[in-house]
Amino acid sequence: xxxxxxxxxxxxxxxxxxxxxxxxxxxxxxxxxxxxxxxxxxxxxxxxxxxxxxxxxxxxxxxxxxxxxxxxxxxxxxxxxxxxxxxxxxxxxxxxxxxxxxxxxxxxxxxxxxxxxxxxxxxxxxxxxxxxxxxxxxxxxxxxxxxxxxxxxxxxxxxxxxxxxxxxxxxxxxxxxxxxxxxxxxxxxxxxxxxxxxxxxxxxxxxxxxxxxxxxxxxxxxxxxxxxxxxxxxxxxxxxxxxxxxxxxxxxxxxxxxxxxxxxxxxxxxxxxxxxxxxxxxxxxxxxxxxxxxxxxxxxxxxxxxxxxxxxxxxxxxxxxxxxxxxxxxxxxxxxxxxxxxxxxxxxxxxxxxxxxxxxxxxxxxxxxxxxxxxxxxxxxxxxxxxxxxxxxxxxxxxxx
Amino acid sequence: xxxxxxxxxxxxxxxxxxxxxxxxxxxxxxxxxxxxxxxxxxxxxxxxxxxxxxxxxxxxxxxxxxxxxxxxxxxxxxxxxxxxxxxxxxxxxxxxxxxxxxxxxxxxxxxxxxxxxxxxxxxxxxxxxxxxxxxxxxxxxxxxxxxxxxxxxxxxxxxxxxxxxxxxxxxxxxxxxxxxxxxxxxxxxxxxxxxxxxxxxxxxxxxxxxxxxxxxxxxxxxxxxxxxxxxxxxxxxxxxxxxxxxxxxxxxxxxxxxxxxxxxxxxxxxxxxxxxxxxxxxxxxxxxxxxxxxxxxxxxxxxxxxxxxxxxxxxxxxxxxxxxxxxxxxxxxxxxxxxxxxxxxxxxxxxxxxxxxxxxxxxxxxxxxxxxxxxxxxxxxxxxxxxxxxxxxxxxxxxxx
Numbered sequence: 100x101x102x103x104x105x106x107x108x109x110x111x112x113x114x115x116x117x118x119x120x121x122x123x124x125x126x127x128x129x130x131x132x133x134x135x136x137x138x139x140x141x142x143x144x145x146x147x148x149x150x151x152x153x154x155x156x157x158x159x160x161x162x163x164x165x166x167x168x169x170x171x172x173x174x175x176x177x178x179x180x181x182x183x184x185x186x187x188x189x190x191x192x193x194x195x196x197x198x199x200x201x202x203x204x205x206x207x208x209x210x211x212x213x214x215x216x217x218x219x220x221x222x223x224x225x226x227x228x229x230x231x232x233x234x235x236x237x238x239x240x241x242x243x244x245x246x247x248x249x250x251x252x253x254x255x256x257x258x259x260x261x262x263x264x265x266x267x268x269x270x271x272x273x274x275x276x277x278x279x280x281x282x283x284x285x286x287x288x289x290x291x292x293x294x295x296x297x298x299x300x301x302x303x304x305x306x307x308x309x310x311x312x313x314x315x316x317x318x319x320x321x322x323x324x325x326x327x328x329x330x331x332x333x334x335x336x337x338x339x340x341x342x343x344x345x346x347x348x349x350x351x352x353x354x355x356x357x358x359x360x361x362x363x364x365x366x367x368x369x370x371x372x373x374x375x376x377x378x379x380x381x382x383x384x385x386x387x388x389x390x391x392x393x394x395x396x397x398x399x400x401x402x403x404x405x406x407x408x409x410x411x412x413x414x415x416x417x418x419x420x421x422x423x424x425x426x427x428x429x430x431x432x433x434x435x436x437x438x439x440x441x442x443x444x445x446x447x448x449x450x451x452x453x454x455x456x457x458x459x460x461x462x463x464x465x466x467x468x469x470x471x472x473x474x475x476x477x478x479x480x481x482x483x484x485x486x487x488x489x490x491x492x493x494x495x496x497x498x499x500x
Numbered sequence: 501x502x503x504x505x506x507x508x509x510x511x512x513x514x515x516x517x518x519x520x521x522x523x524x525x526x527x528x529x530x531x532x533x534x535x536x537x538x539x540x541x542x543x544x545x546x547x548x549x550x551x552x553x554x555x556x557x558x559x560x561x562x563x564x565x566x567x568x569x570x571x572x573x574x575x576x577x578x579x580x581x582x583x584x585x586x587x588x589x590x591x592x593x594x595x596x597x598x599x600x601x602x603x604x605x606x607x608x609x610x611x612x613x614x615x616x617x618x619x620x621x622x623x624x625x626x627x628x629x630x631x632x633x634x635x636x637x638x639x640x641x642x643x644x645x646x647x648x649x650x651x652x653x654x655x656x657x658x659x660x661x662x663x664x665x666x667x668x669x670x671x672x673x674x675x676x677x678x679x680x681x682x683x684x685x686x687x688x689x690x691x692x693x694x695x696x697x698x699x700x701x702x703x704x705x706x707x708x709x710x711x712x713x714x715x716x717x718x719x720x721x722x723x724x725x726x727x728x729x730x731x732x733x734x735x736x737x738x739x740x741x742x743x744x745x746x747x748x749x750x751x752x753x754x755x756x757x758x759x760x761x762x763x764x765x766x767x768x769x770x771x772x773x774x775x776x777x778x779x780x781x782x783x784x785x786x787x788x789x790x791x792x793x794x795x796x797x798x799x800x801x802x803x804x805x806x807x808x809x810x811x812x813x814x815x816x817x818x819x820x821x822x823x824x825x826x827x828x829x830x831x832x833x834x835x836x837x838x839x840x841x842x843x844x845x846x847x848x849x850x851x852x853x854x855x856x857x858x859x860x861x862x863x864x865x866x867x868x869x870x871x872x873x874x875x876x877x878x879x880x881x882x883x884x885x886x887x888x889x890x891x892x893x894x895x896x897x898x899x900x901x
Binding site: 118119121122125126128129130131223229230231234235238239240241242243244309365367369370372382383384385386387388389390391392393398399401402403405406408409410413420422 | 519520522523526527529530531532624630631632635636639640641642643644645710766768770771773783784785786787788789790791792793794799800802803804806807809810811814821823
């Protein structure tokens with residue numbers, strides 16, 4: 100029997116216990132031994148809960164129990180998750196986590212500690228919820244040089260954008276509805292400002308490159324400035340607006356960014372709607388591949404944590420290779436990256452804009468008092484300078500694909 | 501250094517050598533040691549080929565070389581591939597294959613032999629070309645009970661159907677064009693009759709269930725009866741026609757089948773066009789997930805073979821668990837499965853058809869001399885009886901989703 104402890108009995112932690120209990124037989128078969136949840140660490144008590152007797156409040160009970168070989172860290176946040184994880188790894192106990200914050204902040208250190216102690220630090224659930232993406236990058240696309248990743252990595256913002264599009268509704272109204280339905284947090288900043296997607300693309304780009312991509316260095320723009328009218332223009336262009344988290348090799352180097360983009364109808368990410376996530380990966384031999392599924396939610400996320408538990412169980416005492424060195428990956432300034440931009444300016448600025456953006460194509464949806472167009476391909480720097488020269492714009496959205 | 505032999509220097513075999521050479525550094529890093537192609541087995545000579553000196557004609561040279569620990573079987577077909585693979589495994593040499601025919605026919609036996617000899621029989625390339633799907637099923641979705649798989653698993657037929665739809669062209673014309681472009685074989689039977697997709701869904705359903713799903717027991721229908729007019733009806737219904745290979749748990753048991761289906765616009769498989777493949781997997785915890793990419797082609801398929809080589813290199817002397825027992829999986833007769841059917845009958849039969857299929861909804865595209873409708877949900881058996889009672893139909897297509 101393999102004994103497991105769960106740190107944090109919240110949504111994901113209770114999901115982990117539920118997944119292990121629901122699919123007990125097949126999980127034990129695949130792990131090669133029975134998986135038993137021995138402890139649940141939480142500050143709270145859970146009177147009446149079927150697993151009440153497993154709840155402990157002191158991490159040392161878990162740390163000092165030699166029977167515990169695998170720990171599920173589903174607490175979230177940096178501390179005490181980091182300290183607990185390090186202590187466990189130093190004792191040769193594997194850690195499986197859904198904590199993207201911690202992985203983005205301390206991934207290389209934790210991975211190295213696991214390697215040095217013949218155990219594992221696995222984090223399939225930290226990106227894309229239940230979508231297998233970390234393990235495919237580490238174990239399946241191993242013959243590839245990954246040169247681009249483009250993801251819809253945040254379910255809350257994708258839900259909001261989908262609803263704004265379908266219902267022709269304002270950002271504020273949809274956000275409020277999403278909060279009422281539990282799809283958005285009461286403090287939605289981490290989602291709507293793109294911070295969550297930023298952590299996730301930092302993790303994916305680090306794995307693609309084998310070096311450390313610091314999330315603080317990734318240009319990040321949220322969806323709060325997207326207006327209902329932008330979707331009308333997008334429809335006219337046969338495009339959709341999605342919050343994309345991306346990284347890419349270019350002739351100017353490797354860059355990563357998070358921002359709303361217009362993407363065309365033929366693009367596989369175009370039809371990724373609602374709370375679904377998808378990760379589009381380009382490799383130099385394989386070309387394009389895509390991974391799609393539920394990017395959040397109790398059971399999908401817990402399923403990914405448990406898949407890591409099974410992998411740890413299959414590799415007890417043995418480290419599974421994971422290439423993510425502490426060395427910082429140099430990122431190219433996105434000012435040098437090139438693309439089309441969709442732009443809306445006041446009608447009065449039409450002449451000035453047409454001159455500054457010579458060769459742009461007008462997008463006419465008969466919107467009152469404004470003039471909209473798609474620029475030629477240009478660098479972000481060039482774009483910013485031109486926009487400044489005409490005194491700004493109502494809105495602008497980058498275009499992909 | 502890890503020495504590898506490639507059996508069969510055709511499209512995939514030469515692709516394997518190309519992938520290993522092109523991405524040599526990163527592959528060696530991920531394998532934990534340098535990967536060297538020591539032999540290429542082929543009956544032919546390759547004068548002037550850069551790897552000419554590695555070509556051998558006698559398998560025993562490879563079998564008896566203790567330096568060879570991994571063999572890539574890219575010959576295709578049952579024999580001599582089966583004999584060579586068995587001999588290699590019995591000597592503890594791992595085998596990585598793209599040979600779906602052999603995997604579908606002898607999977608359990610080869611997997612068992614690998615297990616007994618502390619080596620591996622891996623076949624990521626046998627389904628979905630470069631799309632990671634075998635390893636995700638075996639190593640990522642391990643916490644799930646997989647209850648349904650729906651795949652577009654054959655690039656040739658998907659290309660033909662996409663072209664028929666886009667260009668309003670006949671099956672025969674598009675097939676001819678596909679043959680000229682090299683997207684279809686001169687003898688296209690294995691693709692257009694669904695035999696290729698049938699082998700692949702046999703492999704995926706066996707892995708989903710851990711038992712042996714015999715491809716001979718899978719109901720298989722190809723795309724040769726699909727007409728241009730069917731796409732006009734599909735468009736009217738906001739649907740698309742795809743050759744689906746599927747397996748599913750139902751209250752009546754587990755079934756598998758291959759046939760053309762109409763699928764609705766919102767379905768993630770709807771926009772999988774051209775030579776692309778996709779596999780849609782439903783698990784009891786995760787819900788839906790999808791894997792998308794190039795289902796064939798030299799480098800994508802070779803990339804999958806090489807990912808298996810890397811996995812073997814990481815697990816030298818150690819078997820990676822794979823659950824696919826020799827025990828036959830009982831399949832439910834598809835006659836008991838339920839769905840909507842799209843049906844076209846001669847206009848003269850309208851009254852009879854409307855009576856037999858009471859509650860059906862007409863689909864009117866003003867096609868001359870015929871009457872088309874979508875039935876209520878019914879079993880295949882019920883449908884067949886009704887159709888027989890009205891003396892047949894012009895065409896009928898199953899509906900999914």
